Amino acid sequence: MKRRDFVQLTGMGLGAMMLPLSTMGSNIAAEALLEPGLDVAAKKILADVALNTARNLGASYADARIGRYLNQYVFTREDKVQNVVNTESFGVGIRVIAEGTWGFASTNDVTEDGIKKATSQAVAIAKANSKIQKEPVQLAPVEAHGEVSWKTPIKKDFKEIPVSQKVELLLDANSAAMNNGANFVNSSLFMVNEQKYFASTDGSYIDQDIHRIWPTFDVTAIDRTAGKFKSRSALSAPMGMGYEFLDGLESEKLVGPAGLKLYRNSYDIIEDATLAAKQAKEMLTAESVQPGKYDLVLEPNHLGLTIHESVGHPLELDRVLGYEANYAGTSFATLDKWKSGDFKYGSDKVNIVADKTQPHSLGAVGYDDEGVKTKKWDLIRNGILVNYEAIRDQVKIIDQNESHGCCYAQSWNDVQFQRMPNVSLEPGKEKYSVEEMIKDVEKGIYIAGRGSYSIDQQRYNFQFGGTVFYEIKDGKIVGMLNDVAYQSNTQEFWNSCVKICDESDYRLFGSFFDGKGQPPQVSAVSHGSSTSRFKDVNVINTGRSI
Known part of the structure; x- marks a missing residue:
């Protein structure tokens, strides 16, 4: 599969x-x-x-x-x-x-x-x-x-x-x-x-x-006269929390562009389902995107999947070494790039950390499955590749003498091995809101939620869709779009990152069943970020509207 x-x-x-x-x-x-x-x-x-x-x-x-x-x-x-x-x-x-x-x-x-x-x-x-x-x-x-x-x-x-x-x-x-x-x-x-x-x-x-x-949920709206249907999935993120995530004890909601309800440390499934139905109906008459170069404004629930595929997986050391290729391939981020000390993985705005201690994240534990106390460490600092994800029997290969604490087995019946920790994009240091970001965009698209995607076996060339898409013209949201996907390669994409909102917008995306290995195992991992802007990214029309 x-x-x-x-x-x-x-x-x-x-x-x-x-x-x-x-x-x-x-x-x-x-x-x-x-x-x-x-x-x-x-x-x-x-x-x-x-x-x-x-x-x-x-x-x-x-x-x-x-x-x-x-x-x-x-x-x-x-x-x-x-x-x-x-x-x-x-x-x-x-x-x-x-x-x-x-x-x-x-x-x-x-x-x-x-x-x-x-x-x-x-x-x-x-x-x-x-x-x-x-x-x-x-x-x-x-x-x-x-x-x-x-x-x-x-x-x-x-x-x-x-x-x-x-x-x-x-x-x-x-x-x-x-x-x-x-x-x-x-x-x-x-x-x-x-x-x-x-x-x-x-x-x-x-x-x-x-x-x-x-x-999670998925809603579908149908236009029987036109023979069309559109679906909208939940904007929830799985969390390392108890049932309080659903009852509002940690209530902290943000309102995004076009009235989107965005959630952090709590989730109102009824509110999201209500809006999802309205948006699915709106999609039935939304315009199809015109292909071309756009500035992309990507919210955290969307950007988390891009981080997962283009940063999280390619910086797993076993993939870098070619020891692992199942489910997600090997990696373009080879040791020579790390050893050079100046490989530009992204722009100087891009600081990406691995963190097994992050509160409410799926990957948060006190100790990994080798008994290593978990921690936080840099993967990319000021755009430069500085480290990988490695465990006790791997770190000697990258001249380190301390495990990163990211060894995990899905159950007692499976052997533990290197797995992706939480991998997150740090928020911008200057106060900067989503509204201000949109005002700074002349021609762009705001994308929320995750969708279909494709990435090659070296985690380099990729294509990502989303859940909902809104066109930005001259600093304003002007309407919903359909059939949007963007294409890039990992290095080009992260070097096009020109602005990141501050920590007030920081939220988690999560993957509850992330597969790896042969025989396969699943694990759960989160990816945090604030809404971020990427300049002049190639957008295609997927042509899937019916």
């Missing part, structure tokens, strides 16, 4: 059916989500069984991850509930280094005997692989943290909210859309709780409780 098709399907709720069994787990009753599971003391005893067994069998390093993964997904269409899914996945994964080589095994038999068997298998695999290993694995040193814990700072646990309340919210959003001109609407609510325990022979015992949430 193509990666971009997978991303689009997740917005419709279908992507959940494509997830590996280890992520989905077994079906359970909603009330079973509230069961406490193993306590920390029991987890430590079981983890020590793995670590001691690995040492006794000759492993020079071992880590064990005991994971309980809880999911609740709610799907509706118009006035009906399509499905409510509650799942639990529980097991342990053991990773070792023996004779200089990695080995991994996992089991859902979370007993001392089950863990001993899995650990023995992991060591046997490592020793078998060592016969063809060309050079031994070298791990960057990591601090021994002892017994520590970290939790997503939530105010409302989704597991404690009745399913009926969630269903009612989605059906109310559907009703609002139908009452304002939509002919069809479906809505979904994805909620995830990862209860993860990590222990290693380095001396860390880390207990983490991680929460994520994503409300």
Whole structure:
């Protein structure tokens, strides 16, 4: 399955059916989500069984991850509930280094005997692989943290909210859309709780409780006389928050151009569905874009996807080295460009950071799946490529001795490997609003929300669409447009960035099911930015209006 098709399907709720069994787990009753599971003391005893067994069998390093993964997904269409899914996945994964080589095994038999068997298998695999290993694995040193814990700072646990309340919210959003001109609407609510325990022979015992949430919908309006239809998806962003994201406890709304409702740290799905229906109807009569060069004003929920594809993926070190190509290809941002010290990835306005600590982001955790304390670091500073995304067995390749803390596995049943952290564009330092930005544009297009896209296997040449498009003439929004997509290459595009709004406009975009690897794994990651202006970008007419 193509990666971009997978991303689009997740917005419709279908992507959940494509997830590996280890992520989905077994079906359970909603009330079973509230069961406490193993306590920390029991987890430590079981983890020590793995670590001691690995040492006794000759492993020079071992880590064990005991994971309980809880999911609740709610799907509706118009006035009906399509499905409510509650799942639990529980097991342990053991990773070792023996004779200089990695080995991994996992089991859902979370007993001392089950863990001993899995650990023995992991060591046997490592020793078998060592016969063809060309050079031994070298791990960057990591601090021994002892017994520590970290939790997503939530105010409302989704597991404690009745399913009926969630269903009612989605059906109310559907009703609002139908009452304002939509002919069809479906809505979904994805909620995830990862209860993860990590222990290693380095001396860390880390207990983490991680929460994520994503409300989304898609509305369609039809002109039966003309035989046309248009759709508008939600302008929500998945977040590393509790259910308070949907009940207004962190209410912080921004009003954008053309009356767009933009959300930060809270989301009003009924309000967004109401506006979506009206905009879908407006799209039915909107003009088709004239191809040419335009200044693009890109809002954060849109720009996040461009950051994800043209910065986040190409700066994953395994892609740079050619070790990884699944789902997203390799990378044009090769080591020689970084070593030169002057590779102009973007204009001097462009400062892009990786950050696994960012509040409310999908990628926020206290420690990664190698027991490394998470942090923030520069990827691009004043437009210059300065670093990559790397983990313990990679950083030596770029002459560094500290992991970036971005190692992750989608479940206990999967081996952890390098994954994209939150990758974000820093806001402008000077006070500058979206309204002021639009006033400075003579010929441009304002784009909000994510849409279809295409990018080559080196993450260089690309094309991006969006959710809604508005034409800008002489500093004013003059009307909605259809069939808009822009084409560029990564370096040309980021060097065309001429202005970025200040932090008052800063918001997060998120990818809830980002695929990578073979066998494939998914992860969740956010990308922050403020509305940004890109000068003289080539816009094409997709010709998809019906």
